[in-house]
Amino acid sequence: METVVGILNYLVFFAITACVYSVLTLGLNVQWGYTGLFNIGVAGFYAVGAYTSALVSGPPPGTLDWRMFGGWGLPFPIGFLSAGVVAALLALLLGWITIRLKEDYLAIASIGIAEVIRLLIKNEAWLTNGVWGLKNIPSPLFHPVQSGVEVFLAAHPQLPPWLAQLARGAYNWVYLAGLLAVVGMLYWVLERGLRSPWGRVLRAIRDDERAAAAQGKNVAAFKLQAFVLGSGIMGLAGSLYAHYARYLSVEKFEPFYGTFIVWVMLVAGGSGNNRGAILGAFLVWGLWAGTDFLTEYLPLSDVQASALRVVLVGLLLIGVLLLRPRGVVGEQRFVSRLFKA
Amino acid sequence: MLAVHGLSKRFGGLWAVRDCSLTVAQGSITGLIGPNGAGKTTLFHLISGFYRPDRGRVEFAGRDITGLPPHRLFHLGLYRTFQIPRVFPEMTVVENLMLVPAGQAGERLWTTLLRPRLVSRQERALRARAEEVLDFTGLSEVATSPAGALSGGQKKLLELARALMASPKLVLLDEPGAGVNPTLMKRLAARIRELALTFGVTVFLIEHDMDLVMGLCDPVIVMSEGRVLTQGSPEQVRADPRVIDAYLGGQYAVA
Numbered sequence: 001m002e003t004v005v006g007i008l009n010y011l012v013f014f015a016i017t018a019c020v021y022s023v024l025t026l027g028l029n030v031q032w033g034y035t036g037l038f039n040i041g042v043a044g045f046y047a048v049g050a051y052t053s054a055l056v057s058g059p060p061p062g063t064l065d066w067r068m069f070g071g072w073g074l075p076f077p078i079g080f081l082s083a084g085v086v087a088a089l090l091a092l093l094l095g096w097i098t099i100r101l102k103e104d105y106l107a108i109a110s111i112g113i114a115e116v117i118r119l120l121i122k123n124e125a126w127l128t129n130g131v132w133g134l135k136n137i138p139s140p141l142f143h144p145v146q147s148g149v150e151v152f153l154a155a156h157p158q159l160p161p162w163l164a165q166l167a168r169g170a171y172n173w174v175y176l177a178g179l180l181a182v183v184g185m186l187y188w189v190l191e192r193g194l195r196s197p198w199g200r201v202l203r204a205i206r207d208d209e210r211a212a213a214a215q216g217k218n219v220a221a222f223k224l225q226a227f228v229l230g231s232g233i234m235g236l237a238g239s240l241y242a243h244y245a246r247y248l249s250v251e252k253f254e255p256f257y258g259t260f261i262v263w264v265m266l267v268a269g270g271s272g273n274n275r276g277a278i279l280g281a282f283l284v285w286g287l288w289a290g291t292d293f294l295t296e297y298l299p300l301s302d303v304q305a306s307a308l309r310v311v312l313v314g315l316l317l318i319g320v321l322l323l324r325p326r327g328v329v330g331e332q333r334f335v336s337r338l339f340k341a
Numbered sequence: 342m343l344a345v346h347g348l349s350k351r352f353g354g355l356w357a358v359r360d361c362s363l364t365v366a367q368g369s370i371t372g373l374i375g376p377n378g379a380g381k382t383t384l385f386h387l388i389s390g391f392y393r394p395d396r397g398r399v400e401f402a403g404r405d406i407t408g409l410p411p412h413r414l415f416h417l418g419l420y421r422t423f424q425i426p427r428v429f430p431e432m433t434v435v436e437n438l439m440l441v442p443a444g445q446a447g448e449r450l451w452t453t454l455l456r457p458r459l460v461s462r463q464e465r466a467l468r469a470r471a472e473e474v475l476d477f478t479g480l481s482e483v484a485t486s487p488a489g490a491l492s493g494g495q496k497k498l499l500e501l502a503r504a505l506m507a508s509p510k511l512v513l514l515d516e517p518g519a520g521v522n523p524t525l526m527k528r529l530a531a532r533i534r535e536l537a538l539t540f541g542v543t544v545f546l547i548e549h550d551m552d553l554v555m556g557l558c559d560p561v562i563v564m565s566e567g568r569v570l571t572q573g574s575p576e577q578v579r580a581d582p583r584v585i586d587a588y589l590g591g592q593y594a595v596a
Contacts (some may be wrong), residue, residue: 189454192453192454192457193450193453193454196447196453196460197439197440197445197446197447197448197453197460197463197464198447198448198449198450198453200432200436200439200440201440201448203429203431203432204429204432204440206431207429207430207431207432208427208428208429208430210391210411210427211423211427211428211429212429212440213391213410213411213412214389214411214415214420214421214422214423214427215415215440215441215503215507216411216412216415216416216441216443216507217412217440217448218412219412225450229450272431331431
């Protein structure tokens with residue numbers, strides 16, 4: 001029974017990570033899936049969101065902390081929203097400069113800004129505590145839930161061990177429930193926003209920018225809106241990660257985890273389809289987590305094992321693109337959800 | 342309706358359009374012909390804001406529109422189609438049409454989210470109008486197909502249908518008949534004529550199909566080497582030896 005609970009607790013942990021990635025893929029889907037914006041600096045907006053939330057809602061600098069800034073300890077919702085706003089503002093600035101240019105320039109600018117952000121986090125210890133990272137980021141509702149569990153366990157000393165073990169993991173269930181609610185709401189808002197004349201203009205721009213301009217659409221303005229919205233969502237994902245992990249360090253925002261895998265998720269799941277974006281996040285993260293177990297049973301060094309995992313993700317991507325070029329669930333053709341036939 | 346004054350555009354060392362002046366009268370179907378490389382499409386790009394002229398001025402409905410971006414010109418009532426049809430391939434045909442009209446409240450994200458009923462009402466009206474236009478252009482059967490799956494001729498018709506959805510004052514049609522089979526061509530010509538007569542849209546079109554031009558357009562403007570060579574009724578133009586020279590390359594012999 002304890003093993004079952006252990007697996008269950010692991011699945012909750014897995015689902016939490018996959019949900020955070022779902023938020024990232026939903027953000028990227030607005031940019032790439034709907035508008036055709038080639039943002040290969042996802043990690044930058046993700047990191048900005050994570051650090052913003054940690055600085056706004058986290059504790060003030062402790063001992064051995066080089067920060068001279070932040071740690072205002074404001075409630076989680078404020079940290080969460082400011083993560084989205086700051087990431088969106090960054091996108092506004094970057095987009096303002098580059099979005100009128102051809103798409104290649106946005107790609108280069110976005111990958112550049114992600115690297116700049118990563119290096120800033122690493123080196124500007126007065127703001128981010130540099131390589132020492134940010135510790136003790138509070139998880140929302142952690143103490144009420146945990147003390148509730150303690151009271152429950154004290155009141156029921158005769159509980160079977162597996163049930164006690166399950167109770168001790170209660171907070172993760174709460175966090176997962178909150179995450180599912182966020183993903184659900186985001187999905188609902190995006191579906192409604194994108195299956196509308198607004199989304200129709202975005203898809204037209206993705207299909208043919210010049211033709212969209214000939215239909216009277218201000219292409220630069222719409223592209224900027226999609227870029228800012230998508231990047232804001234990526235910022236929210238950063239906050240959701242920070243308050244679960246409770247510790248931030250720069251390695252989590254390297255291009256592989258922050259950008260590459262998000263792209264694989266979206267393309268494999270189905271770019272241009274929000275359900276595909278979420279499905280892709282669970283699928284690819286499942287494969288990634290699964291290969292961790294797999295490589296344990298193979299006689300490989302750690303370095304070889306992690307290289308093999310990357311190869312396996314690459315194989316998955318190639319396989320999906322060969323068998324289902326539009327992703328597992330491709331884009332749906334529709335007129336408009338708001339229009340009832 | 343449209344007046345072009347001394348318009349010039351250079352690509353490297355080549356003047357694609359050089360000191361070109363012409364006018365298009367309101368309510369007319371004006372044809373623009375000339376040999377390949379005469380600068381017809383470049384002229385359209387200059388008028389419709391896709392290229393910036395190096396020199397010269399474009400006036401539309403009494404207003405200087407030189408250098409305005411395409412989306413602004415659309416809102417002033419100037420619409421253009423493309424020589425190689427530029428439909429939105431991943432979108433359905435009916436969506437291609439519903440996209441076009443200006444003033445859609447649902448094009449603002451917050452209106453879509455906060456006022457779904459208003460957007461829904463507008464969408465119903467748009468759909469009804471799109472269906473009329475589909476009927477008019479004979480595309481009803483393919484309404485829900487992705488536009489990328491249409492034949493070349495159908496794409497041309499879709500371009501024309503989008504022009505109808507835009508309800509412009511002036512429409513620039515870049516080779517509406519190219520690649521269209523003879524049956525579709527008859528329908529196309531009839532629709533263009535109706536566009537001008539019934540809907541009061543001024544039409545300015547580039548075409549290589551002489552039957553279409555001679556049957557449809559008056560006046561006809563002839564371009565050669567980036568300038569206007571001559572203009573007049575179809576009969577005058579057809580009889581003009583300079584036009585035949587231009588098509589046969591005679592101008593080089595003179596030079």
